Amino acid sequence: MRYWLMKSEPNEVSIDDALAQKVIAWEGVRNYQARNFMRDLMRVGDGVLFYHSSCKEPGIVGVAEVVSNSYPDPTQFDATSHYFDPKATLEQPRWMLVDIGALRKTRLISLTELRNEPELEEMQVLKRGNRLSITPVNAAEWRTIIRMVELPTKVCRL
DNA sequence: GCCAACGTTGGC
Protein backbone atom coordinates (compact mmCIF):
# COMPACT_ATOMS: atom_id res chain seq x y z
CA MET A 1 0.00 0.00 0.00
CA ARG A 2 1.49 3.27 -1.15
CA TYR A 3 0.48 6.90 -1.31
CA TRP A 4 0.82 9.35 -4.16
CA LEU A 5 0.32 12.96 -5.09
CA MET A 6 -1.07 13.46 -8.57
CA LYS A 7 -1.18 16.83 -10.28
CA SER A 8 -3.99 17.83 -12.56
CA GLU A 9 -4.70 21.14 -14.20
CA PRO A 10 -8.20 22.08 -13.09
CA ASN A 11 -9.06 23.40 -16.53
CA GLU A 12 -8.32 19.90 -17.83
CA VAL A 13 -9.66 17.71 -15.03
CA SER A 14 -10.62 19.38 -11.77
CA ILE A 15 -11.52 17.66 -8.52
CA ASP A 16 -15.15 18.48 -9.30
CA ASP A 17 -14.85 16.78 -12.68
CA ALA A 18 -13.24 13.79 -11.01
CA LEU A 19 -16.00 13.56 -8.42
CA ALA A 20 -18.72 13.90 -11.05
CA GLN A 21 -17.16 11.12 -13.13
CA LYS A 22 -16.21 9.08 -10.07
CA VAL A 23 -13.51 7.27 -12.03
CA ILE A 24 -10.91 9.03 -14.14
CA ALA A 25 -8.48 7.38 -16.54
CA TRP A 26 -5.28 9.33 -15.83
CA GLU A 27 -4.58 10.10 -19.48
CA GLY A 28 -1.85 12.20 -20.96
CA VAL A 29 1.17 11.44 -18.78
CA ARG A 30 4.15 11.69 -21.11
CA ASN A 31 7.00 11.49 -18.67
CA TYR A 32 8.78 8.20 -18.19
CA GLN A 33 9.27 8.48 -14.46
CA ALA A 34 5.61 9.21 -13.87
CA ARG A 35 4.65 6.43 -16.24
CA ASN A 36 6.87 4.00 -14.38
CA PHE A 37 5.16 4.85 -11.12
CA MET A 38 1.80 3.99 -12.64
CA ARG A 39 3.05 0.94 -14.49
CA ASP A 40 5.30 -0.58 -11.86
CA LEU A 41 4.33 0.63 -8.42
CA MET A 42 0.71 1.70 -8.26
CA ARG A 43 -1.71 -0.84 -6.91
CA VAL A 44 -5.45 -0.87 -6.43
CA GLY A 45 -6.19 0.76 -3.10
CA ASP A 46 -3.20 3.11 -3.03
CA GLY A 47 -4.08 6.54 -1.63
CA VAL A 48 -3.95 9.58 -3.88
CA LEU A 49 -3.77 13.27 -3.05
CA PHE A 50 -5.46 15.19 -5.84
CA TYR A 51 -3.48 18.36 -6.58
CA HIS A 52 -4.45 21.32 -8.74
CA SER A 53 -1.52 22.76 -10.70
CA SER A 54 -1.03 25.57 -13.20
CA CYS A 55 -3.89 27.54 -11.73
CA LYS A 56 -4.66 30.46 -9.47
CA GLU A 57 -4.57 28.49 -6.23
CA PRO A 58 -2.26 25.50 -6.57
CA GLY A 59 -2.58 22.89 -3.84
CA ILE A 60 -4.23 19.73 -2.61
CA VAL A 61 -7.97 19.73 -3.19
CA GLY A 62 -9.10 16.16 -2.73
CA VAL A 63 -8.50 12.55 -1.84
CA ALA A 64 -8.76 9.68 -4.26
CA GLU A 65 -7.57 6.14 -4.70
CA VAL A 66 -6.12 3.92 -7.36
CA VAL A 67 -8.90 1.70 -8.70
CA SER A 68 -7.29 -0.23 -11.54
CA ASN A 69 -4.10 -1.90 -12.57
CA SER A 70 -2.13 -0.15 -15.26
CA TYR A 71 -3.12 -0.44 -18.91
CA PRO A 72 -2.16 1.38 -22.13
CA ASP A 73 -3.21 5.02 -22.34
CA PRO A 74 -5.67 5.01 -25.28
CA THR A 75 -4.84 8.58 -26.25
CA GLN A 76 -1.40 7.54 -27.50
CA PHE A 77 -3.09 5.70 -30.40
CA ASP A 78 -5.53 8.48 -31.27
CA ALA A 79 -4.19 10.65 -34.08
CA THR A 80 -6.69 13.36 -33.23
CA SER A 81 -5.58 13.52 -29.61
CA HIS A 82 -3.22 16.08 -28.22
CA TYR A 83 -1.48 13.15 -26.54
CA PHE A 84 -1.04 11.10 -29.72
CA ASP A 85 2.33 9.38 -29.92
CA PRO A 86 3.24 8.20 -33.42
CA LYS A 87 5.90 5.90 -32.01
CA ALA A 88 3.45 3.93 -29.92
CA THR A 89 1.80 0.82 -31.33
CA LEU A 90 -0.93 -1.45 -30.01
CA GLU A 91 1.65 -4.23 -29.82
CA GLN A 92 4.17 -2.00 -28.10
CA PRO A 93 2.40 0.74 -26.21
CA ARG A 94 4.65 3.33 -24.71
CA TRP A 95 2.36 5.01 -22.18
CA MET A 96 0.51 3.32 -19.37
CA LEU A 97 -2.06 4.71 -16.99
CA VAL A 98 -4.25 3.76 -14.06
CA ASP A 99 -7.81 4.67 -13.18
CA ILE A 100 -8.30 6.96 -10.23
CA GLY A 101 -11.44 6.97 -8.14
CA ALA A 102 -12.24 10.31 -6.57
CA LEU A 103 -13.39 9.91 -2.99
CA ARG A 104 -13.94 13.39 -1.70
CA LYS A 105 -13.12 17.02 -2.01
CA THR A 106 -11.12 18.58 0.79
CA ARG A 107 -10.53 22.15 1.74
CA LEU A 108 -7.72 23.66 -0.28
CA ILE A 109 -4.32 22.95 1.24
CA SER A 110 -2.36 25.54 -0.68
CA LEU A 111 1.20 25.11 -1.80
CA THR A 112 2.13 27.81 0.70
CA GLU A 113 0.48 25.91 3.52
CA LEU A 114 2.26 22.73 2.49
CA ARG A 115 5.58 24.56 2.46
CA ASN A 116 4.90 26.01 5.89
CA GLU A 117 4.34 22.61 7.48
CA PRO A 118 7.63 21.39 9.01
CA GLU A 119 6.52 17.75 8.90
CA LEU A 120 6.28 18.02 5.12
CA GLU A 121 9.74 19.47 4.61
CA GLU A 122 10.91 16.39 2.73
CA MET A 123 7.88 15.96 0.51
CA GLN A 124 9.04 15.27 -3.00
CA VAL A 125 6.55 17.57 -4.66
CA LEU A 126 7.91 20.48 -2.61
CA LYS A 127 11.50 19.88 -3.60
CA ARG A 128 13.17 22.56 -5.65
CA GLY A 129 12.72 22.22 -9.36
CA ASN A 130 10.32 19.31 -9.09
CA ARG A 131 8.13 19.01 -12.15
CA LEU A 132 6.96 15.44 -11.87
CA SER A 133 3.19 15.17 -12.17
CA ILE A 134 3.13 12.06 -9.97
CA THR A 135 5.22 11.83 -6.82
CA PRO A 136 5.33 9.32 -3.97
CA VAL A 137 4.07 10.39 -0.57
CA ASN A 138 5.24 8.53 2.52
CA ALA A 139 2.92 7.30 5.24
CA ALA A 140 3.89 10.01 7.73
CA GLU A 141 3.31 12.74 5.15
CA TRP A 142 0.00 11.19 4.23
CA ARG A 143 -1.14 11.16 7.86
CA THR A 144 -0.02 14.75 8.32
CA ILE A 145 -2.01 15.90 5.32
CA ILE A 146 -5.08 13.89 6.26
CA ARG A 147 -4.89 15.59 9.64
CA MET A 148 -4.56 18.94 7.93
CA VAL A 149 -7.68 18.48 5.86
CA GLU A 150 -9.53 17.35 8.99
CA LEU A 151 -10.84 14.24 7.45
CA PRO A 152 -12.60 12.14 10.05
CA THR A 153 -10.15 9.24 9.99
CA LYS A 154 -12.81 6.84 11.26
CA VAL A 155 -14.81 7.27 8.08
CA CYS A 156 -11.83 7.53 5.80
CA ARG A 157 -11.17 4.20 4.16
CA LEU A 158 -7.57 5.06 3.50
C1' DG B 1 4.37 36.67 -19.51
C1' DC B 2 8.65 35.47 -17.17
C1' DC B 3 11.92 32.28 -16.13
C1' DA B 4 14.21 28.46 -13.39
C1' DA B 5 14.69 23.85 -13.63
C1' DC B 6 14.46 19.85 -15.75
C1' DG B 7 13.62 16.39 -19.76
C1' DT B 8 14.24 15.16 -24.61
C1' DT B 9 16.30 15.25 -29.06
C1' DG B 10 19.66 14.72 -32.37
C1' DG B 11 24.15 15.80 -34.48
C1' DC B 12 28.65 14.45 -33.97
Add this chain to the structure above:
DNA sequence: GCCAACGTTGGC
Protein backbone atom coordinates in the same frame (compact mmCIF):
# COMPACT_ATOMS: atom_id res chain seq x y z
C1' DG C 1 28.04 8.76 -25.15
C1' DC C 2 28.42 13.84 -25.00
C1' DC C 3 26.16 18.01 -24.88
C1' DA C 4 23.93 22.11 -27.06
C1' DA C 5 19.57 23.38 -28.36
C1' DC C 6 15.09 23.14 -27.70
C1' DG C 7 10.62 22.04 -25.30
C1' DT C 8 7.82 21.67 -21.09
C1' DT C 9 6.34 22.44 -16.43
C1' DG C 10 4.47 25.26 -13.21
C1' DG C 11 4.89 28.85 -9.65
C1' DC C 12 5.00 33.61 -9.46
